[in-house]
Amino acid sequence: MYDTIxxxxxxxxxxxxxxxxxxxLASMFDAELYGISVVDTRRYGDSMLSDSSGVIGDLADNAEDILxxxxxRADVDVTTTVRxxxxxxxxxxxxxxxxADLIVLGNRGLGAGGEIGSTAERVVRYLDRPVLTA
Known part of the structure; x- marks a missing residue:
């Protein structure tokens, strides 16, 4: 059912x-698993970070650690990327x-309150692929 998650x-x-x-799901379907973490500099203000490669580097390092x-933890091979x-x-x-046959993401991110987060909402709304939110 899902070959690429x-x-x-x-x-x-x-x-x-x-x-x-x-x-x-990747284990159940023996699917290829990919992980992505996006450094969202808009959250902190691009203008503030544009000259600060150290801060951006720290954010990217944190994303690498998460991935x-x-x-x-995976039973299958995982290919990861930080963008x-x-x-x-x-x-x-x-x-x-x-x-990807399926995209899986949280329904709220680090900056979201009690409602669905803006990233999850945009992914569900604009991507033409099945999406599972958790």
């Missing part, structure tokens, strides 16, 4: 639930690149 994570609680779902944890930009656009672009 993409899980997007920012390390939030709901993203961790999504990772659990993606790991289970490394997925790799260590910089608008999260829903980077998730969409990567999903197209790998021809």
């Amino acid at each position: 993409l899980v997007a994570t920012d390390g939030s609680e709901s993203a961790n639930r999504a990772v659990e779902q993606a790991l289970d 490394a944890e997925i790799e260590s 910089r930009g608008r999260p829903h656009e980077e998730i969409s672009s990567y999903a197209d690149t790998i021809d």
Whole structure:
């Protein structure tokens, strides 16, 4: 049913639930598992960070650590990438690149309150692929 699964994570609680779902599904369907974490500099203000490669580097290092944890927990091989930009656009672009059959992500990210987060809402609304939110 699913040959290629993409899980997007920012390390939030709901993203961790999504990772659990993606790991289970990849194992169940013997699917290729891909992980993406997007450094969203808009959250901190691009103008503030544009001259600060150290801060961006720290954010990218954190994203790498989050993805490394997925790799260590997976029963299947995981291919990971860290990207910089608008999260829903980077998730969409990567999903197209790998021809993902399913995208799994948290329904709220680090900055979201009690409602669905903007990234999850945009992914569900604009991507022409099945999406599972957790």
